[in-house]
Amino acid sequence: RAIVYSGALVLLAFVAWMAGAKVDRVVHTNGRVVPSGKQQLVQHLEGGIVSQVFVREGDTVTKGQSLIAVSALQANSSLGEKRARLEGLSARAARLQAEADGGRFVAPAGVAAASPEMRNQSDAFEARMARLGQSLRVIEEQQAQKRQEAAEQEARRKGLSAELDVARQQLTLVQNLLAKNAASQLEMLDARARVERLGTQIREAETAIPRLQAAALELQARAAETRAQFRSESRTSLADARVEMQRLQQEIGADSDRVRRTDIVAPVSGVVNKLMFNTMGGVVKPGDTLMELTPTDAALVVETRVAPSERGAQQ
Missing domain, CATH: 2.40.50.100 (RNA polymerase II/Efflux pump adaptor protein, barrel-sandwich hybrid domain)
Structure with missing residues (x-):
């Protein structure tokens, strides 16, 4: 009988648990x-x-x-090409700076003195300076010639002035002799003509001297203008080169970023x-x-x- 009671109690407990318990369900997925x-x-x-x-x-x-x-072949190729162009522009800018300042042409920082770019720009510098020197020499020779002509006219004027003094004395002497019937009318006319001729020549010399001096000064101004124009052209080209250098530096920075990426x-x-x-x-x-x-x-x-x-x- 005790066994029957125990079984009944277990059964009742199981039924009660089934009524109130929650059973999880396993889903495979x-x-x-x-x-x-x-x-x-x-x-x-x-x-x-x-x-x-x-x-x-x-x-x-x-x-x-x-x-x-x-x-990175394309990026490296573009980067190398632009760096080479920048090096060439740096050398060109240094050459233009030397021309504008009238100084010596030296290699800028980052550019080897023996590089092809420096050799090319050095040749260009020497050629341009030679052309400038030749132009200035022509002007200076013309200026020297005008000054020489002015000096010659001044010397001629002085010589003619001395001759004129003598001619006037001779004219006075002939006039005195003519008054005493010791000279002919023809001699007096010759003496007077000589005085007038010398006076004309002196006036021509006096007119030529300032004209030649003005021409010499004009040539001097032309030489200064030639130098100024040469330097002005170099400065203008230098400004353009610097703008191009700045643009290239920006592009090189962008290409460097591309290479890094x-x-x-x-x-x-x-x-x-x-x-x-x-x-x-x-x-x-x-x-x-x-x-x-x-x-x-x-x-x-x-x-x-x-x-x-x-x-x-x-x-």
């Missing part, structure tokens, strides 16, 4: 673990050809670690979740996504799909 935040997309601005892949899907990477290398690094520490380019030679278009990174500091959740009939007891 497929899913994936994803970060609770957004994936970090790794993209490339300019695009190019994949030259090397350093990671695989599932690899853990740290911020700044190299992920993919993109060919050919080594694509991890923007954050994380796990390579998906790799879009995993072979060398792949063509990356500008703005293409290269891979997806799951940041290591992001909380992980499970994404899955469950049939509606199996979701009743889920919370």
